[in-house]
Amino acid sequence: xxxxxxxxxxxxxxxxxxxxxxxxxxxxxxxxxxxxxxxxxxxxxxxxxxxxxxxxxxxxxxxxxxxxxxxxxxxxxxxxxxxxxxxxxxxxxxxxxxxxxxxxxxxxxxxxxxxxxxxxxxxxxxxxxxxxxxxxxxxxxxxxxxxxxxxxxxxxxxxxxxxxxxxxxxxxxxxxxxxxxxxxxxxxxxxxxxxxxxxxxxxxxxxxxxxxxxxxxxxxxxxxxxxxxxxxxxxxxxxxxxxx
Amino acid sequence: xxxxxxxxxxxxxxxxxxxxxxxxxxxxxxxxxxxxxxxxxxxxxxxxxxxxxxxxxxxxxxxxxxxxxxxxxxxxxxxxxxxxxxxxxxxxxxxxxxxxxxxxxxxxxxxxxxxxxxxxxxxxxxxxxxxxxxxxxxxxxxxxxxxxxxxxxxxxxxxxxxxxxxxxxxxxxxxxxxxxxxxxxxxxxxxxxxxxxxxxxxxxxxxxxxxxxxxxxxxxxxxxxxxxxxxxxxxxxxxxxxxxxxxxxxxxxxxxxxxxxxxxxxxxxxxxxxxxxxxxxxxxxxxxxxxxxxxxxxxxxxxxxxxxxxxxxxxx
Numbered sequence: 001x002x003x004x005x006x007x008x009x010x011x012x013x014x015x016x017x018x019x020x021x022x023x024x025x026x027x028x029x030x031x032x033x034x035x036x037x038x039x040x041x042x043x044x045x046x047x048x049x050x051x052x053x054x055x056x057x058x059x060x061x062x063x064x065x066x067x068x069x070x071x072x073x074x075x076x077x078x079x080x081x082x083x084x085x086x087x088x089x090x091x092x093x094x095x096x097x098x099x100x101x102x103x104x105x106x107x108x109x110x111x112x113x114x115x116x117x118x119x120x121x122x123x124x125x126x127x128x129x130x131x132x133x134x135x136x137x138x139x140x141x142x143x144x145x146x147x148x149x150x151x152x153x154x155x156x157x158x159x160x161x162x163x164x165x166x167x168x169x170x171x172x173x174x175x176x177x178x179x180x181x182x183x184x185x186x187x188x189x190x191x192x193x194x195x196x197x198x199x200x201x202x203x204x205x206x207x208x209x210x211x212x213x214x215x216x217x218x219x220x221x222x223x224x225x226x227x228x229x230x231x232x233x234x235x236x237x238x239x240x241x242x243x244x
Numbered sequence: 245x246x247x248x249x250x251x252x253x254x255x256x257x258x259x260x261x262x263x264x265x266x267x268x269x270x271x272x273x274x275x276x277x278x279x280x281x282x283x284x285x286x287x288x289x290x291x292x293x294x295x296x297x298x299x300x301x302x303x304x305x306x307x308x309x310x311x312x313x314x315x316x317x318x319x320x321x322x323x324x325x326x327x328x329x330x331x332x333x334x335x336x337x338x339x340x341x342x343x344x345x346x347x348x349x350x351x352x353x354x355x356x357x358x359x360x361x362x363x364x365x366x367x368x369x370x371x372x373x374x375x376x377x378x379x380x381x382x383x384x385x386x387x388x389x390x391x392x393x394x395x396x397x398x399x400x401x402x403x404x405x406x407x408x409x410x411x412x413x414x415x416x417x418x419x420x421x422x423x424x425x426x427x428x429x430x431x432x433x434x435x436x437x438x439x440x441x442x443x444x445x446x447x448x449x450x451x452x453x454x455x456x457x458x459x460x461x462x463x464x465x466x467x468x469x470x471x472x473x474x475x476x477x478x479x480x481x482x483x484x485x486x487x488x489x490x491x492x493x494x495x496x497x498x499x500x501x502x503x504x505x506x507x508x509x510x511x512x513x514x515x516x517x518x519x520x521x522x523x524x525x526x527x528x529x530x531x532x533x534x535x536x537x538x539x540x541x542x543x544x545x546x547x548x549x550x551x552x553x554x555x556x557x558x559x560x
Contacts, residue, residue: 006346017334080330087294088347089319241297
């Protein structure tokens with residue numbers, strides 16, 4: 001556990017030494033601020049809660065998470081530090097979980113400025129606290145899901161740019177399967193296909209929670225998906241060892 | 245019981261053979277030099293011993309644990325300095341060592357103590373607060389060494405520990421390795437031959453993925469030779485020289501202004517008079533004769549430029 005935390009800490013701090021975190025956090029703050037402005041200016045009858053942060057933030061994470069996760073393994077391969085890391089008495093799982101927790105924490109850290117929004121909402125209105133917490137949890141799960149995808153992709157290559165592009169591509173594919181595909185007439189017409197797509201696609205499992213409905217099946221879906229992705233990452237690390 | 249035991253170790257990268265049937269043992273307290281040209285398989289061997297990559301076949305044990313099935317135990321007993329010393333450039337030296345200490349399972353008070361000791365031993369105390377990315381090559385190398393020492397491992401595996409250092413640093417590092425050799429088992433790789441002669445108690449030579457048998461190395465080292473400066477007709481003199489029993493090899497090194505010739509002999513017999521007579525008998529005159537033992541460097545060049553089988557034959 002101590003080793004996992006040490007890896008997590010090192011990894012998380014490494015983000016604060018580079019520009020990507022700050023650029024992404026600024027962009028996110030600006031975009032969500034702009035959304036807020038639009039809602040206040042044009043919106044009416046919208047429930048005064050943080051739903052817009054979750055939806056806007058989650059959508060933007062599709063692009064932002066690959067930028068954060070691209071370095072996780074690619075940089076270690078390129079710098080050669082993979083060799084000192086993997087020859088220290090740590091297991092592959094400890095490395096993978098440490099890195100994963102770091103990127104999850106950093107993703108959430110980008111949303112810290114949004115606390116201002118929460119403050120404003122609570123000062124001026126009466127949002128339901130349970131809903132706020134649910135929406136925050138949805139955002140976290142959304143980010144954690146993309147982070148697990150990005151982590152896996154980063155383990156495949158020593159080029160950060162390749163890792164970023166692959167991560168983005170994977171997220172887009174998941175988005176298409178999870179959101180857009182379910183909306184097409186072709187899929188809607190075939191009942192079993194419609195069911196299958198809605199079961200596999202991740203957005204169908206996020207959407208109820210966005211409306212405030214928390215279903216155990218959705219929790220199991222995301223927990224399972226993340227564990228699977230982390231497991232796959234460990235296997236990729238192992239197979240790279242064999243190839244030398 | 246040997247601390248490091250390698251048996252018939254083979255590593256293939258697809259079709260390419262990295263190392264081929266390597267076997268050796270290292271006893272406790274030995275400082276062993278792993279010598280070989282680039283691409284001979286030194287780093288591959290070290291990476292297998294440090295559990296960075298598995299071997300294709302064969303067995304390796306470090307400190308009584310199998311590198312494949314008990315890799316975590318092996319890693320606890322090994323301090324490794326990889327080639328090119330990979331470090332995290334954004335960290336401070338003391339931060340980095342503390343982080344490595346946690347990974348190596350040291351508790352806080354012990355970690356503090358051992359970090360201070362490692363900084364002291366590798367003379368990196370003065371850069372403890374500096375950022376790794378700004379260090380000179382020499383300091384980076386020593387920080388890597390400090391990391392390898394951190395958990396006081398039984399076995400130190402150092403991949404080219406003096407590459408990129410200036411002469412003073414090289415001397416200091418060699419002294420440190422020698423000192424470490426008193427309390428640790430050390431395997432180091434290098435292609436600087438005097439280094440091996442100075443630091444190591446034993447040498448293993450690798451060539452094209454294979455370990456050169458110890459008898460071959462010994463046979464080379466047992467030979468001695470002479471450097472002659474002559475006048476006269478070389479082919480005639482050479483014929484006479486090679487006819488002497490005990491002369492294994494003659495070679496013309498230079499033709500102008502006089503002939504410079506090396507004559508190798510098997511050790512144990514004094515051939516100076518016979519060589520003198522042979523030169524005179526071949527119609528030449530001896531201007532100079534100097535005895536020179538075959539150095540490890542010459543043996544190394546001879547072994548690694550010819551293929552091993554031919555070298556073996558030649559030595560015999």
